[in-house]
Every structure is written in C-alpha cells, then in structure tokens.
Amino acid sequence: MVRTPLTPEERERGERLGRLLREARGGRSMTEVAAVAGISAETLRKIETGRAPTPAFFTVAALARALGLSMDDLVERCALVPV
Known part of the structure; x- marks a missing residue:
C-alpha cells in the first residue's frame, strides 16, 4: 500500500x-519521557524533530499523559492551519 504524501500544512x-x-x-531526558509513555526514545526523537509528523493517536495520548498535557490543548495548538 502506498501512502499519500503529506501536504505542507500536515508537515x-x-x-x-x-x-x-x-x-x-523541559529538562527531562528523552529516554525518561519515552519510558514513561511506553515508546522508544527514537520514536520520541522522530516526533520531536518532525521526522514522524503523523504519529499514531495512542502514541500522542501516551506522550500527553507522560508530560501532563491535555489532549484538547494539543489538538487546539496543533490544528491544521494553511501555510
């Protein structure tokens, strides 16, 4: 299955x-946060650097929980805005 390329807005x-x-x-290590979220540090690194611009919902939810963020806030602040 071929994945549709992402738009500039999605990136x-x-x-x-x-x-x-x-x-x-903040000052917490990538390894520490990744472990609390139950993902690999490499996955977190890819998300933080934009190399994985569309992470799975449950990955984002786990990171939000580990970082004390609300999903509503993340949705609001990451809403698709035309570039």
Missing part, C-alpha cells in the same frame, strides 16, 4: 506537535 502541524512536546519535556 507544519507535525513540526508544531514536536515543538510542543519538546517544550513540555
């Missing part, structure tokens, strides 16, 4: 998500 949304997660992580 930007993924970059915004990555920045939000990185800011929320």
Whole structure:
C-alpha cells in the first residue's frame, strides 16, 4: 500500500506537535519521557524533530499523559492551519 504524501500544512502541524512536546519535556531526558509513555526514545526523537509528523493517536495520548498535557490543548495548538 502506498501512502499519500503529506501536504505542507500536515508537515507544519507535525513540526508544531514536536515543538510542543519538546517544550513540555523541559529538562527531562528523552529516554525518561519515552519510558514513561511506553515508546522508544527514537520514536520520541522522530516526533520531536518532525521526522514522524503523523504519529499514531495512542502514541500522542501516551506522550500527553507522560508530560501532563491535555489532549484538547494539543489538538487546539496543533490544528491544521494553511501555510
């Protein structure tokens, strides 16, 4: 199955998500946050850098929980905005 290429807006949304997660992580290590969320540090690294702009819902939910973020806030702050 071939995946449809992402639009520039979708890429930007993924970059915004990555920045939000990185800011929320603060001084905690990537490894620590990833372990609490039950994902690999490499997955978190890809999300934070925008290399994985469309992470799975349950991955985002686990990260939000680990970082004390509300899903509503993430949705609002990462809403698709035309570039």
